[in-house]
Amino acid sequence: MASFRIALMSNIKNNYVVLTGDKNNSGDYLIKKAGLYLLNKYRPDRVLTPIPAWEPLNKERLRLVNESCALILLGGPALQPQMYPCIYPLTRNLNDIKAPIITMGIGAKPKSTYPEAPHHYPLTDQTHELLTRINRESYQSSLRDYYSGLIMQAYGYNNFITTGCPAFYLNEDQSQTENSSPNSIVFSVGVNFAKETDMLHQTKDIIYQMITELDQPVRVAFHHSTTPKFLNTHRPNVRLYDQQHKLIEWLKEHKIEYIDISGSAEQMLSLYSSCSLHIGYRVHAHILTSSLGKPSLLLAEDGRAINMKDVMGGMILNAYEEEGKGLIPKVLKASGLSHRAKPELWREIQANLAYEKKAKNQRTLQVANNLRMHFYFMKSFLDQLP
Template sequence: MSQYSLLHAAKKNCGDFLIRDAALALIRHHTNVSDDEVLTVDVVGRNLDQETIDSVAETDVAFLAGGPGYQPEFYPGVYPALDDLLDVVDVVPMGPGWRGIDEETYSFTDESVRVLERIVGQDRVPFLGARDLPTVRILRNYGLPAELTGCPAWYYYDGYPPEAEFSPSQSIDHIIVSTPPQNSNRYLLQYFQLLRTLNELFPGATIVCSFHRGKFKESLEPYVGYPWERATYVRNTASLIYGLINSYARRNGFELYDASGSSEYVQRYYNADLHVGHRVHGHIPALAGGTPSFLIQIDGRGFGVSESLGTSGDVSGRSSIRGPVQEVKSSIEYNIRNNYPDFETVDQNRLQAYEKMTELLQSAL
């Protein structure tokens, strides 16, 4: 019988698999259990059958992995089975985050607040784990105790507590460029501009286009919770946009990498000389491995990780198509010239957040 449950969102996006596997590694480290003693259950956008709920009920505690779970429709939109699970087991959030644009106007539904209050009413949950500082502030605005634990993915590379030091390469020969959201024409044009700029800035470097949700139509699932028509639109738009990226990359000599479906992709980010792009869970493993990484932020997930880790060289991608690319180019050049001052606090910030993650886990066990 499993001793613990891990509630996760891993379906296709490699970032969700990284969060799941990193959370599993944290549980193993703090409990000394084997993988066989942890029941893993995909809960995002899913109602669970009674057999699954009964299996979770037999475990001591259910850990809720990260991801942008603290959405306005936290319950029942993101986690439709959560109220039922709270009837049978303690649920401990391991650092979910918000997903929005404006922190000041961000709000939860009444049902979401009710379920969040149920979670913090459990004896084993001294506070809600949050993956970034905006999430902490949002939760506290509702009178909910919250602390910055970071995302489990912050700690997947270098042991517990994290020990890696930021260690940029002496030369930039291998660059990973994570792709933008697959249903946005605007970010497609920005991505092309980014590839051209990096190719000019680092002539001769290997440039890899990394697809976190897959490269082709058949490997892109509709979004959970979308109406069928909307899901089909997103799928078809993604197929068109990613097809254009595939063609553009091949014409210009860039490599293609399908990172979807597992957490194995992280090793490539650890070993790269530079990561630039739109994916938060490309930014995180690069930094954890000591690789310089410049995130082009598209929403609160990006704003939050940049503020929380202290990577002040990141830029917002929302202002225009070309402007953010020129900003990130200037940021890269500045950091190379000055020995990467924008990354000086990353290791310290990860370590401080890890202390809160440890406190949360130990309270639950």
């Protein structure tokens, strides 16, 4: 609310209204923190007004938007079939928005870890209406990854540039990791285990193997809330909430330490800054740990994670077996059910960790180089904003 009041009292034409998606998942809070940090640092001539992306623009907010320099749609997997009006309700008539609409680090959300061709990625007519509006602005918009860029290109939207996720750049100097053995590990819990039994088995197996074979202190991190207040948020995932509690009971039974870091970028920063290695399913755990110059092994449970490989590099393993050919797998693919969890993923994890240690964190250093290169494009994007 403080930043909102400052914006109202200032010269409004120096204002950016920033739509953010932080309501539960700690990764969304990290995106918000990083995005506002970058805008504050590289556009100090602008006052920032963050507001929830999932709330429609009421009369007061629409006035604020129309008296600002730009409406910025910040980060997250917002490029979905029903991006407008489900992700961004905005206004019923987009012509009511007079300020330029610009995206910053948004990306697609393919369900499968074997994503469909970009030109087959579905978008509704209303989403095309929003993207057409964004594409015709006088300013470039920014995307998280190249797959998202190829989707835009396939549909004729050419006013977008791949900058990476804003969370890449919280640690701008990308300080390099020391070549030493990890002495603490964080395992990040995914979301697919809540609806797929084989993914639950995979999750438990990896945690158990880490505890018994790596002989290192392990903490299991929940990025989505495990507290009842989560059920009062916008469109809560009740099934995930229930299944997380069942997993917690299993962790307690095996005396495995766990931590809930939802609803906060600070808790996330504290946890991953203090560990030496991350293994797990959360994309922003991988982004944060890697940006801190520490080794991270991401287990891809959807297309977002797979698409990070082209942008970041590093250790990213597909958590699913390759899907079959033919009509039935094609039909199932639309539901994200066309393949099953790898039953022996732990062997791949072991092999990659051993190789990374032998190679003196070669792929971890590769990530640092890739982030430095992509920052050039993020900085260019920030400089050209109105």
